[in-house]
Amino acid sequence: MAQVQRMSRLMIKTLRDDPADAETLSHKLLVRAGYVRRQSAGVWTWLPLGMKVLENISRVVREEMDAIGAQEVLLPALLSKEPYEQSGRWEEYGDLLFRLKDRKGADYLLGPTHEEIFTLLVKDQCTSYKDLPVMLYQIQTKYRDEARPRSGVLRGREFHMKDSYSFDTTDEGLVESYRLHREAYRRIFERLGLDYRIVSAVSGAMGGSASEEFLAPAAAGEDTFADCPNCDYAANTEAVTFAVTPVEGASHPAVELLDTPNTPTIESLADHLGVPASATLKNLLVKVDGEIVAVGVPGNREVDLGKLGEHLAPAEVELVLAEDFEDRDDLVRGYVGPQGLDKVRYLADPRVAPGSSWITGANAEGKHARNVVAGRDFEVDEYLDVVVVEEGDPCPKCGTGLKLDRAIEIGHIFQLGRKYADTFQLDVLGKEGKPVRVTMGSYGIGVSRAVAALAEQSADDKGLCWPREVAPADVHVVAAGKALQTELALEVGERLGAAGLRVLVDDRAGVSPGVKFTDAELIGVPTILVAGRRSGEGVVELKDRRTGEREELTVDEALARLTS
Ligand code: ATP
Ligand code: MG
DSSP states (O other), rough: OOEEEGGGGGGGOOOSSSOOOOSSSSHHHHHTTTSSSETTTEEEEOOOOHHHHHHHHHHHHHHHHTTTOOOEEOOOOOOEEHHHHHHHHHHHHHGGSSSOOOTTTTTTEOOOOOOOOHHHHHHHHHHHHOOOOOEEEEEEEEEESSOOOOGGGGGOOOEEEEEEEESSSSSSHHHHHHHHHHHHHHHHHHHTTOOOOOEEEOGGGOSSSSSSEEEEOOOOSSEEEEEEESSSSSEGGGGGGOOOOOOOSSSOOEEEEEEOTTOOOOHHHHHHHHHOGGBEEEEEEEEEEEEEEEEETTTTTBHHHHHHHHTTSSSSSEEEEEGGTOOOOOOOTTTTTTTTTSSSSSETTSSOOOOOEEEOSSSSEEEEEEEEEEETTTTOSSSSOOOOOOTTBBBBTTOOBBEEEEEEEEEEEEEEEEEHHHHHOOEOOOSSSSEEEEEEEEEEEEEEEHHHHHHHOOBBBTBBBTTTEEEEEEOOEOOSSSHHHHHHHHHHHHHHHHOOOOOOOOOTOOOOOHHHHHHHHHHHHHHEEEEOGGGGGEEOOOOOOOOOOEEEEEEHHHHHHHOO
């Protein structure tokens, strides 16, 4: 028999006002409706109703992970430093990692993700190709000292993640494990009632190859993805890459020097010459592991420093400072041009393709040059797609103008390959009796983040509005009146519960019907059943939380409707 929860005994205190520090809708509503409570920045307590939603999501995740043959384990969150030191991530994670010491002074960390530990686990447990493939998962609390933990459970410093790892002896095996996860993720997010897109992603610090993200479109999202209205192309903007298409056939006049006093910025230059900014070539100077490097992009485009960092990782990218110029006569600030920049590595956007012609700095104060042609007057050492993608940029697949949308990253799947297996020498004995290096995949779902993503996507101006599979109850029965109504509400609740439905009964005494209705809409259970004025006749009102449609029915009709 499913559970009947009486509100009179439920620990819940709903709030009429938004918490002062809340920025996103899900943050406001989950706090106001009594699902979560802030403990400290990015650290949350899950209250009874919140636990139900979290558990419902976890259950769906478990069922679908089990269905692809993954096995559940639980690894510790408190981890010793050594494995992370060996993989390099003790350092690489920088400020994101929670580090601590035990009483003997030994270094520990709180796990941000567990590739290292799973690799060691499989090294310990699996010795032969016969033990593989194996897929392992856990649903566990993760710790990351996020810089801006401001959006409630969307970005916690302590949060719940399902992470899984696949171990195969062959590349084809890895592709298959990846495919199984991809399918399981699709089933999970469909069952949860989440609107989502699968987009290609950059692998970043993980250092993998194939990788895709599952994004839930929502205004509160911190990710931007590019979506092609014409074909199936969709990618995180960080992963959008344009092909370098050489400009052919044009014959360009020779380089011409221009007197352009006081034009150190693109705007002042474009103004002075009466040309669009897109005709100019902007050369940004950055330090890559301490070495000054120039990055050329069209003057009307912005460099995405995050994207640049991802491309050049693990090198460290910093902006140049005035003192970096002190002994560099070849670098004239505001007037840098790639022609004659022999001592500086030149990276450029694909739009600076061979044969394209530009107005750019002439490497002398107050001077620019016209007809500076890529491939003729300067060479590009490396093409990197590092500009901020803009609405209307051509789709890399079909050329149609891209649409940009905000989204929440709810899942991420990676073909890691042998990176961690190499680090920890994870081999198994192969068919021919020789050791074989194992290849790995890693796959995450933000379980607590999914609560917020679902709240974001389904809420309306009255409050939360859960898809049925994740809702804390199937039916919210409201006793709108006194003893008679309460008695009927409890009776209906018991009968619904006996029929297998999860029921919340608002039997609180001394709380007005108005307050109970407002709370019911705020809490967001999909069906609301009101025992009100006509309770004496055995008539109740059934209301759909989402559409607001209401209907008066006899108790028997209502029960038949809800249990059919
Ligand atoms: P983000 O780019 O949002 O920081 P990430 O790329 O660091 O995420 P992964 O390391 O791939 O995330 O983690 C797997 C999943 O865990 C993510 O897809 C996301 O759903 C979830 N997740 C990551 N960081 C957080 C966090 N701070 N709070 C809640 N969920 C998170
Ligand atoms: Mg990511």
